[in-house]
Amino acid sequence: MSKSDIKHLAIIMDGNGRWATERGLKRTKGHEAGAEAIRDITTYCAAHETIETATFYAFSTENWKRPKLEVEFLMKLLDKYLKRELKTYQEHNIRFQAIGDMSEFSKSLQKRIKETEELTKNNENLTHILALNYGGRAEITMAVNDLIKQGKTELTQEDISSALQTPYSDIDILIRTSGEERISNFLLWQLSYSEFYFTPTLWPDFSAEELNTILESFTQRNRRFGGL
Numbered sequence: 001m002s003k004s005d006i007k008h009l010a011i012i013m014d015g016n017g018r019w020a021t022e023r024g025l026k027r028t029k030g031h032e033a034g035a036e037a038i039r040d041i042t043t044y045c046a047a048h049e050t051i052e053t054a055t056f057y058a059f060s061t062e063n064w065k066r067p068k069l070e071v072e073f074l075m076k077l078l079d080k081y082l083k084r085e086l087k088t089y090q091e092h093n094i095r096f097q098a099i100g101d102m103s104e105f106s107k108s109l110q111k112r113i114k115e116t117e118e119l120t121k122n123n124e125n126l127t128h129i130l131a132l133n134y135g136g137r138a139e140i141t142m143a144v145n146d147l148i149k150q151g152k153t154e155l156t157q158e159d160i161s162s163a164l165q166t167p168y169s170d171i172d173i174l175i176r177t178s179g180e181e182r183i184s185n186f187l188l189w190q191l192s193y194s195e196f197y198f199t200p201t202l203w204p205d206f207s208a209e210e211l212n213t214i215l216e217s218f219t220q221r222n223r224r225f226g227g228l
Contacts, residue, residue, distance in 0.1 A: 015178030015202030
């Protein structure tokens with residue numbers, strides 16, 4: 001096993017609220033700190049010699065159930081993040097892409113997302129994907145319906161893979177922070193043979209150093225993909 005096998009990394013960023021609560025702060029402060037962590041991890045991935053894609057679970061289809069004020073704050077934070085991080089994307093040659101159902105967002109936020117995708121589309125060091133209003137079951141359902149609309153009457157695994165919003169590659173390793181050990185409807189199709197790593201570290205405290213340690217551990221795993 002070598003580092004060359006690490007091409008697509010996925011992260012479930014969990015623990016912002018607990019991080020803030022432990023410090024006697026509002027949950028929104030945890031989300032702000034979490035946004036800073038995204039930048040550090042993304043730039044690390046861009047500099048890594050083999051990582052091509054890093055997909056981050058930022059807002060799920062279930063997150064709309066959170067208090068209205070918190071959801072509104074998250075929407076504003078996302079807009080602010082993309083505006084601020086455009087410079088980072090360009091400096092580090094990072095392509096930005098969003099996956100999920102953007103139609104639920106405000107027109108101004110949809111515009112910000114599209115503009116950021118357009119302005120970074122030719123960058124090549126890393127594809128940084130934010131999963132926004134995303135659910136794995138919804139993605140698979142949408143892919144199958146799109147294929148049916150194209151006239152497909154019998155589908156192959158290759159058909160479905162190519163119709164997903166993330167057709168780049170299967171996920172090599174999934175990391176979830178905060179100690180929770182579940183995948184929460186994230187990239188269900190793409191995680192079929194992924195390695196999982198769960199860390200107790202809350203997302204705002206997750207560092208490039210810890211990520212590097214995890215990836216070094218990953219290279220020692222024997223991935224058999226169902227074989228011997």
